[in-house]
Amino acid sequence: MTINRIRKKIFRLFQGLGLSVPSYKEKELIFFFEEHMAKGCKYSLDLGSGPVPKNPFNAKELIGVDIRSHEQNNVVYGNIASGALPFDSNSFDYVTAFDVLEHIPRVATSSDGEQSFPLIMLMNEVFRVLKPEGMFFNIQPCFPMKEVFQDPTHVNIMSEDTMNLYFCESAWARIYGYEGSFSMVKDGWLGGKYFSFIRKLHNEPIRDLGFIQK
Secondary structure, three states: OOHHHHHHHHHHHHHHOOOOOOEOOHHHHHHHHHHOOOOOOOEEEEEOOOOOOOOOOOOOEEEEEEOOOEHHHOEEEOOHHHOOOOOOOOOEEEEEEEOOHHHOOOOEEOOOOOEEOHHHHHHHHHHHHEEEEEEEEEEEEOOOOOHHHHOOOOOOOOOOOHHHHHHOOOOHHHHHOOOOOEEEEEEEEEOOEEEEEEEEOOOOOOOOOOOOOO
């Protein structure tokens, strides 16, 4: 049986689970990073980096942001669960998030009862700090895979459609205050995790609820 036939059978199995995007191997994901590396790329930001930021796009300068700073590895303090990034606008060629978005609350309520949407706010911040045409890569466990429920600290359950429908061309998240503008470049499954490469389109925030990306 050829590799293509095996892949088709696996894809049909995923379709039976209600999934529509294909599954890939780790070496293929590495190829996707290489495919989207920009010549002369200088700055990359890794969200929720821990003490050692990841640099899959091979940027010349790498910064991590986490709840614990680590000066030796260029990791600065930032509470991304609050939807804020301590960086200037249009600063980075790439932003990455490895197993991070599932830890960002969908809804938060302040002590005075005011409601906010930290995931929406974080996506606005990712859009803000990216340079025009910058790329955001994210990978995280997603429904219906069991990995999404295993970790008790997972508070944001997404599906393979969340990034595309809410933060790319359809931009359904605008009704919740989303101001970004991305196009879906590549997405798929890697085991029980869903990944996507999305590219920043417009440079200015979009606050028009009726705006449709072209």
